[in-house]
Amino acid sequence: MLAQLFRFKGGVKPQTNKTISVQEPIAQAPLPARLFVPLHQSIGGAPNPLVQAGDTVRKGQLIGGADAWVSAAVHAPTSGRVLAVEEHVAAHPSGLPTLSVVIEPDGRDEWIERRPVDHQSLPPERVRELLRDAGVVGLGGAAFPSHAKLTPARSVAMEQLVINGAECEPFMTCDDMLMRERADEIVRGIAIFRELLAAREVLIGIEDNKQEAIAAMHEAVLRLAPDYRVVAVPTRYPAGGAKQLIRVLTGKEVPASRRSTELGVQCFNVATVYTAYRALACGEPVLSRIVTLTGNVERPRNWEVSLGTPMREVVALARPRADTGSFLMGGPMMGFEIPDLDAPVVKATNCIIAASPGLFPPPPPEMPCIRCGACAEVCPHELQPFELYWFSRARNFGKTQEYYIFDCIECGCCSYVCPSHIPLVQYFRFAKSEIWAREREKQAADAAKERFELRNARAEREQAEKAERLARAASARTSEKKAPPERTNAVDSPPAAAAGEPAAAAATDADAIRKAAIAAAMARARAQRELAQPKNTDRLSAEQEREIAAVEARRGAQPATPEATAGAAGSGAPAGPQRGE
Amino acid sequence: MITALAIMALGAIVLGAALGYASIRFKVEGDPLVEKIEAILPQTQCGQCGYPGCKPYAAAISAGEADINLCPPGGMDGVRKLADLLGREVKPLEAEEKPKQIAIIDEQTCIGCTLCIQACPVDAILGAAKQMHTIIEPLCTGCELCVKPCPVECISMQPIAENIDNWKWKYPVFEIKRAA
Numbered sequence A: 001m002l003a004q005l006f007r008f009k010g011g012v013k014p015q016t017n018k019t020i021s022v023q024e025p026i027a028q029a030p031l032p033a034r035l036f037v038p039l040h041q042s043i044g045g046a047p048n049p050l051v052q053a054g055d056t057v058r059k060g061q062l063i064g065g066a067d068a069w070v071s072a073a074v075h076a077p078t079s080g081r082v083l084a085v086e087e088h089v090a091a092h093p094s095g096l097p098t099l100s101v102v103i104e105p106d107g108r109d110e111w112i113e114r115r116p117v118d119h120q121s122l123p124p125e126r127v128r129e130l131l132r133d134a135g136v137v138g139l140g141g142a143a144f145p146s147h148a149k150l151t152p153a154r155s156v157a158m159e160q161l162v163i164n165g166a167e168c169e170p171f172m173t174c175d176d177m178l179m180r181e182r183a184d185e186i187v188r189g190i191a192i193f194r195e196l197l198a199a200r201e202v203l204i205g206i207e208d209n210k211q212e213a214i215a216a217m218h219e220a221v222l223r224l225a226p227d228y229r230v231v232a233v234p235t236r237y238p239a240g241g242a243k244q245l246i247r248v249l250t251g252k253e254v255p256a257s258r259r260s261t262e263l264g265v266q267c268f269n270v271a272t273v274y275t276a277y278r279a280l281a282c283g284e285p286v287l288s289r290i291v292t293l294t295g296n297v298e299r300p301r302n303w304e305v306s307l308g309t310p311m312r313e314v315v316a317l318a319r320p321r322a323d324t325g326s327f328l329m330g331g332p333m334m335g336f337e338i339p340d341l342d343a344p345v346v347k348a349t350n351c352i353i354a355a356s357p358g359l360f361p362p363p364p365p366e367m368p369c370i371r372c373g374a375c376a377e378v379c380p381h382e383l384q385p386f387e388l389y390w391f392s393r394a395r396n397f398g399k400t401q402e403y404y405i406f407d408c409i410e411c412g413c414c415s416y417v418c419p420s421h422i423p424l425v426q427y428f429r430f431a432k433s434e435i436w437a438r439e440r441e442k443q444a445a446d447a448a449k450e451r452f453e454l455r456n457a458r459a460e461r462e463q464a465e466k467a468e469r470l471a472r473a474a475s476a477r478t479s480e481k482k483a484p485p486e487r488t489n490a491v492d493s494p495p496a497a498a499a500g501e502p503a504a505a506a507a508t509d510a511d512a513i514r515k516a517a518i519a520a521a522m523a524r525a526r527a528q529r530e531l532a533q534p535k536n537t538d539r540l541s542a543e544q545e546r547e548i549a550a551v552e553a554r555r556g557a558q559p560a561t562p563e564a565t566a567g568a569a570g571s572g573a574p575a576g577p578q579r580g581e
Numbered sequence B: 001m002i003t004a005l006a007i008m009a010l011g012a013i014v015l016g017a018a019l020g021y022a023s024i025r026f027k028v029e030g031d032p033l034v035e036k037i038e039a040i041l042p043q044t045q046c047g048q049c050g051y052p053g054c055k056p057y058a059a060a061i062s063a064g065e066a067d068i069n070l071c072p073p074g075g076m077d078g079v080r081k082l083a084d085l086l087g088r089e090v091k092p093l094e095a096e097e098k099p100k101q102i103a104i105i106d107e108q109t110c111i112g113c114t115l116c117i118q119a120c121p122v123d124a125i126l127g128a129a130k131q132m133h134t135i136i137e138p139l140c141t142g143c144e145l146c147v148k149p150c151p152v153e154c155i156s157m158q159p160i161a162e163n164i165d166n167w168k169w170k171y172p173v174f175e176i177k178r179a180a
């Protein structure tokens, strides 16, 4: 069953350094004293907090609900008490805080009621929803919500489902160990994804330096699903990039501007497939992940860590050596330095590497680009990194886009081989985030322009209406002036006094009618207000609800002075800016 | 000779007709240059340039009445882009550049006078007479026009803080070590 393999262009072969961390099986990391579970752990919308300080939660309870289609839920990793929902430093290169739920474990680790489902008996939309609500995201590092990748393109039949077990980053072994130990679950999980996508073929790509993992997967596939193919791919960084693996296994090239489903192929990481299986077949949402602890440590190993565990406690498990200067999250090629070890382990934390000056010597100073072309030779996306570098450096962002900067996957091959030690990827990241920022600004400016124009149009319209009203009033007055002459005669005539009585009566009548009308209008407004369910209040955080209760209490306590009631009546109609006359 | 003249004349008539038709059929609505200039301006609509909004300023630039360095929210970046577009010299900005800000209403102090609502060019303030007002942050352009009208001075401008969503990778810089 030898498949024809394709090659991707470029790539490098760095020292893999993987053997040190695969000597021992995956171990369960102890629960920390406090868990800091960030609500926003995936790409897409930030989930809304569903708990507040003081609540008790059970293991697996939903604490953050997905806020949009591209978003994934977040759950309590263990049972305990919520101490706060507050800003806590994030596992992010910036070291900035993000909204997190702080949980104090009670040590009982009590589950919520787990409801295993049979995915075959459910419609595909429902399965996707279940995956979203179980918080299943890409665990290879990108953390893209998986359910959003599970819709086949309408016009193109799904040909291949690629399962990514390549794990090309040096040092990292979490997927390797997962495949060795939990191959059955992975293979069963693949069945779910295959059905959702209706894929004709399943290809499991594993780099050929992981013979044990290949053997374990092979064995599981033979037993459970003999038509899947386990393919050993040549070890070459970045063979584990989704696009590279797709290229190697199917020969298809996915450009940045298109989705891979449009080419009839989709790619998932083995760990993602595993969590999807746990989510559906066991009813267990994503509460933990396998993290490789390696580098300059006494005990490199893979640990199953509860999400939200502070990294400080996690790295202590591996006993970093004394000369460790910093820690990297992710691999040495694509990872970043962790700015603060208080940051928690999140769904994207696949590997933590203790770095020492001996292991990763500080980069020599940047020297001028000599245009040797080495970077272009190794770029797996056939870009021209030196051109991108020139333009990024000169902040000529339009040109970088002409040279396809968004096709760059930031794999770091170019920086790795650059003889002038130029940190090319840093320049590309800088350029990309500047371009995004400009895009956001542009959108805001367009929206502002539109609002400004609408406002001007409204002002004009209102002025025109007012002028028309005035004109109508003026014409009415002139016609009234023409009418009176007959009446003036009548004023001093005696019958007029008698006529005064009924007129007065009519006036009081009119007054009464008007009053009744006002009362009726107020009653109507009140009824309407009671009926109307404001749309934006059904998913309030606990804190907001408390604030609202406080405001209501204050309102209730206020004396019902005429002014206050008038104000309250006024609030019935939503007086937006258009009221400002 | 006559045929040559006739052919040339006929050619002239046909081509002239085609050009005339094209100029009517493909007439460009509005002034494309003004639109290009306006696309560069930040749409803050603050009037700091001395014109009542970005579009009038764009029209003034295009008519050659205004200089290109009058828009403080656009910053030097904006001046550079305008210079590029119009082939003019880059000039230093007339005013100082400020970090991007948004307005915040101190809701305890607000008396509900609605004056700020009337000042805001982009309808970014929500409120009603004698009710507390508030600013819809994502819509605020930071034009400062609402600050002055407030009779109780409860509106302040605050720089936009960096957060995970708007954080940017920094330009790579390296410390130059002194030779030993």
Ligand code: SF4
Residues within 6 Å of the ligand: A375, A378, A379, A380, A381, A382, A383, A384, A385, A407, A408, A409, A410, A411, A412, A413, A414, A415, A424, A425, A428
């Ligand atoms: S980082 Fe980008 S430019 Fe450099 S080799 Fe990788 S894909 Fe190519």
Ligand code: SF4
Residues within 6 Å of the ligand: B041, B042, B043, B044, B045, B046, B047, B048, B049, B050, B051, B052, B053, B054, B055, B057, B070, B071, B072, B073, B074
């Ligand atoms: S100063 Fe700039 S942002 Fe303000 S109105 Fe003028 S062009 Fe627009």
Ligand code: SF4
Residues within 6 Å of the ligand: B102, B103, B119, B120, B121, B122, B123, B124, B125, B135, B139, B140, B141, B142, B143, B144, B145, B146, B147
């Ligand atoms: S809220 Fe104030 S600062 Fe913001 S756009 Fe409106 S007027 Fe300008």
Ligand code: SF4
Residues within 6 Å of the ligand: B105, B109, B110, B111, B112, B113, B114, B115, B116, B117, B133, B149, B150, B151, B152, B153, B154, B155
């Ligand atoms: S001052 Fe402005 S903000 Fe304050 S109440 Fe008035 S309108 Fe509002």
